[in-house]
Amino acid sequence: MNDFKRGDGVSSVQDEVNSREPGSGPLYDVLPSWCPEQLAVHSDAYAATDAHQEEAGYEAEPGVCDTAFGWKSLGQELRPNDVTTDLTTFQHGNRALASKEMRKSQDRGMAHSEESRLANLLRRVSREDDRDRRLATLKQLREFISHGESKVTMVKQLDTTLSTLNDILNESSKLLWELRQEAAACVGLLCTVLSYEAERIFKWLFLKFNSSSRDEVKLLYLVAAQRALEAAGERKAFSHIMQLVMSNLQSILENVDTPELLCQSVKCILQVARCYPHVFSTNFRDTVDILVGWHIDHTQRQALTQQVSGQFISY
Template sequence: MSGSRNRYGRRSSYQHRQHQTQSHFQHSHSQENRESAKLSRIHSLLSRISDENERRLSHVHQINSLLSDPCSSWEKMQIFDAVTRIQGNSSVFETVFEDIRATVNFKTTVAKCLALIAFNLNNEISSYFHWLFERLQITSTNSIEREKERKIWLLFSLKEVLSRNVSGTSQNVSTSGPFQQFIPGLLQDLEGLLDSMDRSDCFPGILEVLEKIAEKYPQEFGERFQDVIDLLVGWYIDTSVSDSLQSLIAETFKKLRPFWSQYLNFAYELMSHFLADMEVFTGVTVSQEGPQIDKKTAEEETIQSNIKALLSCFHAVADAVATILPQVSSDEFNETTINESTHPYDRLRAWIIKFILVIGEMYMDAEWFEKGASCIKSL
């Protein structure tokens, strides 16, 4: 992800922020005292979150209460710096996320508190995005499970920020406008994360964030739609990916139907590539003249897992666009003659059905028949 660190143009000069606040302090000495008292209180509560397990949920609620009071821009940034400051290997909130003993309710409350602190930054939200992706890129050597928990809850906080951004404030330029300009960079960082990850631990969280961006910022998401789908497809057809993760990606495909309708040619190209790859791997080619079988390539006794993954991904894309494409009758499916005037989608339908049946007869594989039947139903 070269170059992504500075995409948001984060102000890293602490002295610059100090200088900005000096005139503010001179303007109101009493407000300086009030702000100092609030910051001191938040620092105290943050330390207690780490030390007092029995009352730490109450301490987070108290921080939320303090955040509901009016804050200056300087104060908001100081609060953000306090909760994201790295002590040892993690910030105070990340320590909570990594705690295997902490309850889901407590982690949810802390993640929402982090989201509120980030949301309150307004024009300085770039600091949060910069910090978040920096932390998501860090790989822990201590515990895979703790690292997974930390990244899951960091992504949850990001989803919360995006949810807050528009909810109830869509008419307010000061909150929605500044956030909107960061969405293209945010999407590029998410793509970079998808491209660089070597494990799928936090994949569900990334999908939820992508879905939220698609919902709240359709124009910006639409511009990156094909790039996002390419990355999701790459994960889907990875044979090490679990069935449950494939199902989650397939569900995301369906949730993105408004975008598929704008990129039907892209969907057709994807499915055509899936079929072409399956033909290469199996040595079976379908055409108007009938199937052609390369016996040397097709001598495997069982169907390779990557072929099943490709069929499953074909099905996922087909299912996502099924309600968008013109429907054909079962009689048309059964026609043996596909001519040049046939719509490309109809030819693809006919060929994938032929391919599924030919491979099924060759290997008599129960899982293939099940996947094939599901695919045909979606067509």
């Protein structure tokens, strides 16, 4: 019995040992499976028990179980430095989360502000009765588009924007010709700024062109296409859709029946030839044949013949 270092943690074991009959078997048979062969319990938390045991003639030495089971004293468990570190990390984490939420809130506010501004411009340009005010509002819309800082907003409202501009293009008053040209410029600029939506906008333009019965409106659609091609320029922003554009322009050139539409479609084709010569090369022969036919038509005005001759030189 003197081989054991007593503690409260082994009191039940001691009682069981005392109750065993002499000669009933080895002592270690009664030890529970969770206790090592040399059982010793010592902790700062049991200081009072150790003192009592020392008075009773027992030694209170540090034992194996302290390290075997990873038990720590009360002072080791509650170190102020550890608590402070955890608290500081927690506070920094809260600040980071708060900053992130604040940035998200600001972004949402800015996006909402841009959407409201675009919606306001579209509403004013549609409902304003004064021609000069409408023109000024439309120029503000073109400036808004040209900045390109709110592409997400413009994509969200692309259908509404195109519909509003299309209504302006189809107005019948000749007094609004400048306004309608400005609307065509907005369509072309929108196509360039939203280059990843260029295919959708070009398809919309050619669909509207083919469905329109008014030559002056068709002319404005071609003006919009020319503005888009000119704005894109050498950046090759439309390389992935240029074959589609060239095919539609070639079809338009083959079917136009007025000098104005002829000249405007040729301007668009010339822009393709300058920036995408490899695409235009497949349509070169057909384009030249059509222009030759217009050039030798003696019923056409002399001004048109001279213009077609100049376009030949450009090719």
